[in-house]
Amino acid sequence: MSNRQDDGEPQERPAPRTGRRDFLKSSAVVAAGAGLFAAGDAEARAGDQPPKDSGSRGRRYVIRGGAVMSMDQNVGDFEVADVLVEGSKIVEIRPDIRAAGAGVIDARGRIVLPGFVDTHHHLFETAERAFLANGLLRDDHSGSPSSYPNYGEHILQGFAKVYRPEDVYINSLFAGLSQLDTGVTTVLDVSQIHHSPEHTDAAIQALVDTGRRSAFGFFEGDGRAAARYPQDAYRIRDTWFSSNDQLVSMVMGGELHLGEQVYTRAWAIARELDLMIAAHSVGSWGMRLVLDDLAQGKSGVRVGPDNLFIHMTGMSDQTWQRLRDAGAQVSLAFPIEMTMRHGTPPILKMQELGMEPSLSSDVETTMAADPFTLMRSAMTMQRMLVNQMILDQGDLVPPNNWPTPAPGTPALLTVRDMLRYATINGAKHLGLDGKTGTLTPGKEADIVILDATALNVAPLNSVPGAVVSLMDRTNVETVIVAGKVRKWNGRLLDANLDRLRRKLETSRDYLFKAMGLRQDLFAWS
Numbered sequence: 001m002s003n004r005q006d007d008g009e010p011q012e013r014p015a016p017r018t019g020r021r022d023f024l025k026s027s028a029v030v031a032a033g034a035g036l037f038a039a040g041d042a043e044a045r046a047g048d049q050p051p052k053d054s055g056s057r058g059r060r061y062v063i064r065g066g067a068v069m070s071m072d073q074n075v076g077d078f079e080v081a082d083v084l085v086e087g088s089k090i091v092e093i094r095p096d097i098r099a100a101g102a103g104v105i106d107a108r109g110r111i112v113l114p115g116f117v118d119t120h121h122h123l124f125e126t127a128e129r130a131f132l133a134n135g136l137l138r139d140d141h142s143g144s145p146s147s148y149p150n151y152g153e154h155i156l157q158g159f160a161k162v163y164r165p166e167d168v169y170i171n172s173l174f175a176g177l178s179q180l181d182t183g184v185t186t187v188l189d190v191s192q193i194h195h196s197p198e199h200t201d202a203a204i205q206a207l208v209d210t211g212r213r214s215a216f217g218f219f220e221g222d223g224r225a226a227a228r229y230p231q232d233a234y235r236i237r238d239t240w241f242s243s244n245d246q247l248v249s250m251v252m253g254g255e256l257h258l259g260e261q262v263y264t265r266a267w268a269i270a271r272e273l274d275l276m277i278a279a280h281s282v283g284s285w286g287m288r289l290v291l292d293d294l295a296q297g298k299s300g301v302r303v304g305p306d307n308l309f310i311h312m313t314g315m316s317d318q319t320w321q322r323l324r325d326a327g328a329q330v331s332l333a334f335p336i337e338m339t340m341r342h343g344t345p346p347i348l349k350m351q352e353l354g355m356e357p358s359l360s361s362d363v364e365t366t367m368a369a370d371p372f373t374l375m376r377s378a379m380t381m382q383r384m385l386v387n388q389m390i391l392d393q394g395d396l397v398p399p400n401n402w403p404t405p406a407p408g409t410p411a412l413l414t415v416r417d418m419l420r421y422a423t424i425n426g427a428k429h430l431g432l433d434g435k436t437g438t439l440t441p442g443k444e445a446d447i448v449i450l451d452a453t454a455l456n457v458a459p460l461n462s463v464p465g466a467v468v469s470l471m472d473r474t475n476v477e478t479v480i481v482a483g484k485v486r487k488w489n490g491r492l493l494d495a496n497l498d499r500l501r502r503k504l505e506t507s508r509d510y511l512f513k514a515m516g517l518r519q520d521l522f523a524w525s
């Protein structure tokens with residue numbers, strides 16, 4: 001029996017029993033809880049370096065041990081496999097590749113997927129991000145916060161007119177780096193800011209400096225005297241695009257609302273220079289009849305497989321049929337079409353005709369430009385329509401509250417459909433499927449490595465399911481373009497983002513001032 005207290009010695013007190021660790025020790029979860037709060041693999045990986053000189057000729061590295069979804073039927077899917085990259089290209093995909101002397105990217109617990117492709121993004125509008133979070137395409141005179149400010153008045157007829165070449169450059173560069181960070185390794189920049197050749201050169205320089213695969217879309221500017229649309233295409237092609245073996249390629253804008261004289265010229269130049277032709281087609285913008293004329297061959301131009309039509313909302317059945325028969329492609333911007341009143345994204349019409357869209361982000365004035373937002377919007381929108389169609393085939397009370405779909409009911413889109421839309425379809429629609437869109441030996445190494453061990457994803461039960469239904473930008477751990485590592489362990493490389501952001505803010509301040517608009521963090525909502 002102790003009487004130490006009487007001896008005047010300090011008492012040895014038992015440790016308090018209220019702490020978390022003591023709770024774990026003293027309870028039945030002791031085994032399960034052991035080590036849960038210790039530093040682990042994440043810290044160990046954070047110090048890793050990317051393979052040296054990645055993307056350079058002859059440099060080899062292996063992406064080892066990831067779940068590989070190639071999006072190429074001939075290559076297939078692997079629960080665990082390695083991807084060997086040499087220089088800018090994929091060399092081999094299979095389990096247990098031996099590659100003596102090659103660098104290694106540890107992809108255990110990761111998903112390895114082709115980089116995403118966005119077939120319609122207006123990169124120059126970054127300074128006005130979220131300025132039109134409620135905004136419609138144009139004023140509907142309702143007096144609502146959605147009608148004013150609006151896209152037509154404030155962006156196309158407003159901000160766009162006051163852009164200087166330096167604004168075009170920093171806005172486009174920042175948007176491009178931001179999308180690279182989300183895993184979009186290829187974009188069509190629908191660049192409508194060509195007030196002068198200097199504006200054009202700034203837009204292309206930004207795509208080059210971003211260092212991702214880009215199709216520069218040469219669209220019109222505001223038509224001022226210094227503008228050179230569409231004939232500047234010859235100079236642009238000679239100056240910037242004399243080789244096909246480069247990251248940035250060229251697409252011709254051929255907007256039908258510019259009038260027959262202009263668009264027939266633009267389309268003719270495009271075909272002379274062997275460029276694809278992209279054009280908006282929006283019923284609610286008044287374009288249904290001009291598309292009807294085009295489809296019926298009354299426009300002096302011919303639709304072909306080199307045409308990419310954007311939105312295609314509100315178009316006639318006859319136009320759809322003829323564009324399909326001509327092999328034209330369609331890019332859908334699901335979230336933007338739904339929120340800005342372009343009309344219902346025509347996905348059911350495309351399914352009916354056996355067509356598939358690529359996905360596009362369109363404008364960050366109104367919505368995020370990451371592929372996860374695009375895929376989830378497309379899937380939920382289509383399934384809402386089809387699910388309700390099926391429910392309406394019953395009578396919503398037992399026993400007919402859960403009807404079997406009638407013959408001819410459109411199939412529900414799946415997560416695999418979404419990944420196809422967001423990768424290989426986009427590559428095909430930009431004429432780049434020989435280079436990107438799938439993980440295929442011989443193609444360029446445009447690859448994203450997605451963290452499936454993350455808090456919002458683990459445990460991994462379905463590769464396509466996890467990517468489409470759970471992931472977001474934070475899961476995009478590593479991004480590779482033409483073999484070169486551009487994002488590593490969650491951090492974009494080779495970019496001083498603080499400095500770039502300050503330049504963008506300076507541009508934003510100038511643009512708002514030139515527009516006579518007050519900057520107010522709560523006014524434009």
Ligand SMILES: [Zn+2]
Nearest residue numbers: 120190280362
């Ligand atoms: Zn657009």
